[in-house]
Amino acid sequence: MNKEKREIVIPSQFLGEIEKNKAGRGTFVENGKIYSELLGVLSKNNEYINVVPLKGKYDPIEKDFVIGIVIEAMSSSWLVDINAAYPALLHVNEVPWNVDFGETEKYLNTGDSVMAKVSQVDQEKKLQITLKDRNLYKIKGGHLIKVEPSKVPRIIGKKASMISLLKKYTKCRIFVGQNGRIWIDGDEEGVKKVIDTIRTIEKESLSYGLTNRIEELLKKDAKDVH
Amino acid sequence: MKSDIKLFENGKRLDGRKTDELRKIKIEVGVLHRAEGSCYLEWGGNKVLVAVYGPREAVPRHTQNPLRAIVNARYNMAAFSVDDRKRPGPDRRSREISKVTSEALEHIILTEKYPRAAIDVNIEVLEAEAGTRCAGLTAAAVALVDAGIPMKDIPVACAAGKIDGQVVLDLGKEEDNFGEADLPIAIAPRTGEVLLLQMDGHLTNDEFNKALDLAIKGCKDVSEIQKKAIMEKYEKEAGGK
Amino acid sequence: MSLTSSIKRDFLEKLAKENKRADGRKFDEFRDIEIEVGLISKAEGSAKVKIGNTQVLAGIKMDVGEPYPDTPDSGVMTTAAELIPMASPDFEAGPPREDAIELARVVDRGIRESEIIEVDKLCIEPEKKVWIVFIDIHILDYDGNLFDAASLAALAALMTAEIPIDRLDEEDRAKFVKNRLIETYAIPGIDEAIIKQEDSKLDLKLFLKEPPVSCTSIKFNDAIIMDPSLDEELIAEARLTVATDTKGNIRAMQKGLNGSFTVEEIKKVIKASVDNGKKIREQLYKSVGK
Numbered sequence: 001m002n003k004e005k006r007e008i009v010i011p012s013q014f015l016g017e018i019e020k021n022k023a024g025r026g027t028f029v030e031n032g033k034i035y036s037e038l039l040g041v042l043s044k045n046n047e048y049i050n051v052v053p054l055k056g057k058y059d060p061i062e063k064d065f066v067i068g069i070v071i072e073a074m075s076s077s078w079l080v081d082i083n084a085a086y087p088a089l090l091h092v093n094e095v096p097w098n099v100d101f102g103e104t105e106k107y108l109n110t111g112d113s114v115m116a117k118v119s120q121v122d123q124e125k126k127l128q129i130t131l132k133d134r135n136l137y138k139i140k141g142g143h144l145i146k147v148e149p150s151k152v153p154r155i156i157g158k159k160a161s162m163i164s165l166l167k168k169y170t171k172c173r174i175f176v177g178q179n180g181r182i183w184i185d186g187d188e189e190g191v192k193k194v195i196d197t198i199r200t201i202e203k204e205s206l207s208y209g210l211t212n213r214i215e216e217l218l219k220k221d222a223k224d225v226h
Numbered sequence: 227m228k229s230d231i232k233l234f235e236n237g238k239r240l241d242g243r244k245t246d247e248l249r250k251i252k253i254e255v256g257v258l259h260r261a262e263g264s265c266y267l268e269w270g271g272n273k274v275l276v277a278v279y280g281p282r283e284a285v286p287r288h289t290q291n292p293l294r295a296i297v298n299a300r301y302n303m304a305a306f307s308v309d310d311r312k313r314p315g316p317d318r319r320s321r322e323i324s325k326v327t328s329e330a331l332e333h334i335i336l337t338e339k340y341p342r343a344a345i346d347v348n349i350e351v352l353e354a355e356a357g358t359r360c361a362g363l364t365a366a367a368v369a370l371v372d373a374g375i376p377m378k379d380i381p382v383a384c385a386a387g388k389i390d391g392q393v394v395l396d397l398g399k400e401e402d403n404f405g406e407a408d409l410p411i412a413i414a415p416r417t418g419e420v421l422l423l424q425m426d427g428h429l430t431n432d433e434f435n436k437a438l439d440l441a442i443k444g445c446k447d448v449s450e451i452q453k454k455a456i457m458e459k460y461e462k463e464a465g466g467k
Numbered sequence: 468m469s470l471t472s473s474i475k476r477d478f479l480e481k482l483a484k485e486n487k488r489a490d491g492r493k494f495d496e497f498r499d500i501e502i503e504v505g506l507i508s509k510a511e512g513s514a515k516v517k518i519g520n521t522q523v524l525a526g527i528k529m530d531v532g533e534p535y536p537d538t539p540d541s542g543v544m545t546t547a548a549e550l551i552p553m554a555s556p557d558f559e560a561g562p563p564r565e566d567a568i569e570l571a572r573v574v575d576r577g578i579r580e581s582e583i584i585e586v587d588k589l590c591i592e593p594e595k596k597v598w599i600v601f602i603d604i605h606i607l608d609y610d611g612n613l614f615d616a617a618s619l620a621a622l623a624a625l626m627t628a629e630i631p632i633d634r635l636d637e638e639d640r641a642k643f644v645k646n647r648l649i650e651t652y653a654i655p656g657i658d659e660a661i662i663k664q665e666d667s668k669l670d671l672k673l674f675l676k677e678p679p680v681s682c683t684s685i686k687f688n689d690a691i692i693m694d695p696s697l698d699e700e701l702i703a704e705a706r707l708t709v710a711t712d713t714k715g716n717i718r719a720m721q722k723g724l725n726g727s728f729t730v731e732e733i734k735k736v737i738k739a740s741v742d743n744g745k746k747i748r749e750q751l752y753k754s755v756g757k
Contacts, residue, residue, distance in 0.1 A: 008457065008460050008461065010371065010380065010453060010456055010457070011371060011376070011377040011378070011379060011380055012377070012378065012379040012380055012414075012415070012416040026376070028336065028376075028378065030378075035378070035416075037336055037376040037377060037378065038374060038376055038377075039371045039372070039374065039456060039460065040374075053374045054374065054460060055262070055263070055372065055373065055374040056373070056374025056375075057262075057281065057374070069470050069472045071470060081470055085280070085281040085282055085283070085340055085343050086282075086283050086342070086343070087283065110470070111470065111471060111472055111473040111476065112472075112473055113472045113473065113474050123341075124292055124341045124342060125340065125341050125342065125343075139474060141474070141477070142474060143474065143478060144472055144474045144475060183474075258522070258553070258607065258608045259520035259522075259608050259610055260520075260554060260555050260556065260608055260609055260610065261553060261608070271508070271509075273506075273507065275553065275607065276553075277552075277553035277554075279552070279556050282556070300552065300560055302551065304524075304526060304549075304603065304605055305526065305528060305547065305601065305603035306507055306509065306510035306513065306526025306527065306528050306601075306603050307507070307509060307510075307526075308509060309509060310530070311528035311530060311601050311603075314547055314549055314603065315562075316560075346552065348551060348552045348553040350551060350553055350605070350607075352506075352507060352524065352605075353507045353508065353509050353510075354509070355509075
């Protein structure tokens with residue numbers, strides 16, 4: 001099926017029987033029936049019925065790349081806001097630096113931003129992140145914008161098609177956190193184009209042919225393309 | 227409270243409504259910028275604004291439940307919402323309404339998804355005209371949906387009562403003040419479960435059954451209004467350009 | 468806790484060095500202001516003000532009460548402000564914090580000290596009964612600059628408020644109507660017949676003098692900007708609110724936060740406040756139908 005029907009569903013809406021389908025994210029099962037638990041977009045994948053929320057906090061999954069903002073430096077760890085229902089813990093053992101006890105403020109302080117990876121989500125939803133991976137570090141300069149976490153897949157695009165377009169036509173460095181935070185660096189004009197384009201994608205995220213339209217828009221203003 | 231007012235005459239009520247007719251209801255979704263979910267609702271002369279924050283880690287620490295989120299509904303009346311100015315701050319009535327509202331919402335919010343967290347629901351009555359707790363809960367439900375809080379159902383509330391011996395739906399101001407019974411309820415419309423139920427006054431068993439049926443029917447009608455408001459807001463996005 | 472990332476702070480500071488703001492405004496430019504009056508029919512007066520995304524609702528209630536012993540024939544006014552948890556993830560329920568108290572007192576002083584409400588015209592029976600005017604301010608949505616939004620809402624509500632004489636018993640009503648007629652027509656006495664006749668036609672608005680309008684500015688890194696958005700407020704080092712009147716005179720001032728202003732900066736702020744005050748006052752008068 002080429003065209004998925006973009007149907008909006010609401011909590012308590014009946015979506016299908018458990019005999020013929022599997023209950024995916026954003027749904028719950030009662031008496032053999034699958035219902036939506038959220039206001040969101042219905043998305044069917046193999047036999048899975050999912051509901052992608054229109055709005056909401058980021059739901060952390062291990063291995064996700066995220067952008068965090070440091071809330072507090074403690075004696076051997078930092079508390080970091082990653083736009084989830086809970087703050088995440090970054091332990092001194094999970095950073096690329098050699099941090100002595102009580103010296104955490106020297107490396108990361110309140111308000112600093114980091115590119116990190118979610119390393120652990122336990123049963124009580126206690127979250128841990130790490131900076132020990134390629135391309136993870138403390139962010140300097142550039143711009144940070146926020147989008148609904150549910151729109152991130154659209155901004156990245158199938159096989160990173162959308163984000164590649166953006167990078168190509170604006171020559172900016174762009175890092176998209178799964179938690180809805182996006183870091184952009186480049187010349188003033190390029191950055192503005194990236195931000196405007198992302199806002200357009202957000203607004204029209206549910207419409208069809210978006211990737212092509214965005215490419216047309218970007219092509220129009222681009223001067224040289226490699 | 228006794229009075230000379232005739233609340234029910236020739237099959238019509240003071241404001242001209244029939245016995246099973248609701249007052250006019252208007253619902254707007256997502257009206258506040260900071261709040262994660264919000265709803266503005268007008269029901270007859272009631273004007274209610276609800277803001278939802280969360281889920282977020284519950285503070286202070288000792289209030290955290292390691293297995294699920296706690297729901298803090300806070301019902302408050304603005305000083306200028308009533309005829310005689312109300313002193314700011316929660317009074318015993320507000321705290322009781324906050325409690326029964328929290329309990330109703332807790333039942334249908336999937337709280338196990340958010341251990342140690344709190345979901346804060348702020349219900350502000352800007353203008354009051356009988357039935358504020360029903361208006362508040364109905365608006366709170368919409369605000370929760372707007373905030374993306376996972377729920378089993380969208381709860382809805384409505385009251386029925388008795389005036390001049392007649393069981394009627396959705397009491398208005400004079401009916402609430404001078405009537406013989408008031409029965410506010412909240413239900414989960416999908417399953418019909420009753421989440422909130424209070425009653426004061428005097429009802430025979432027969433009258434109670436009539437009133438309950440009427441209130442449930444009222445709830446179902448209001449539920450349609452809630453759902454329509456929610457869908458209308460987001461239908462535009464679904465269509466795309 | 469509302470966090471500003473240092474990236475955002477650096478960005479705002481960089482823009483400020485180029486005389487720019489994140490939303491494209493000039494340093495002394497206000498966001499769009501919307502004023503709506505009369506939305507709460509139970510209140511004697513009400514107004515909702517939006518400055519950008521900040522929303523404030525003010526309600527006026529009036530009741531009969533005893534005057535203060537040292538001003539036996541003057542009405543009484545009192546202002547309360549609630550930073551209800553609805554307006555921001557950082558506002559908690561509970562007794563008013565310092566911010567709410569400071570806000571209420573600054574708005575109150577702005578109205579009281581500039582004697583906007585002619586309280587001597589609120590007397591029903593000297594030493595026994597006067598009108599008490601309650602101003603209640605409800606912050607609904609916090610996106611910066613509560614001071615200006617709150618004062619504007621209070622003013623618009625006062626300017627459209629009507630004294631609820633229907634609440635008075637016949638005797639008190641006659642007394643008050645008589646006082647009012649005497650004040651309105653500046654005559655020494657009135658007879659009973661005229662009181663009865665004029666009662667239904669009486670203008671019940673509060674007697675108000677020309678209101679001063681408040682303008683708030685903040686400072687960060689030597690940049691002084693007016694009508695701060697939330698982001699700008701979060702990195703502000705100092706804040707200055709100046710209320711000015713139609714003649715360009717200063718009627719109230721309040722400095723907040725722990726940074727400082729030079730004398731030059733204060734003078735610049737006063738000038739910008741007078742200019743913006745004029746524009747805002749025009750809009751205020753239009754919205755209350757003056």
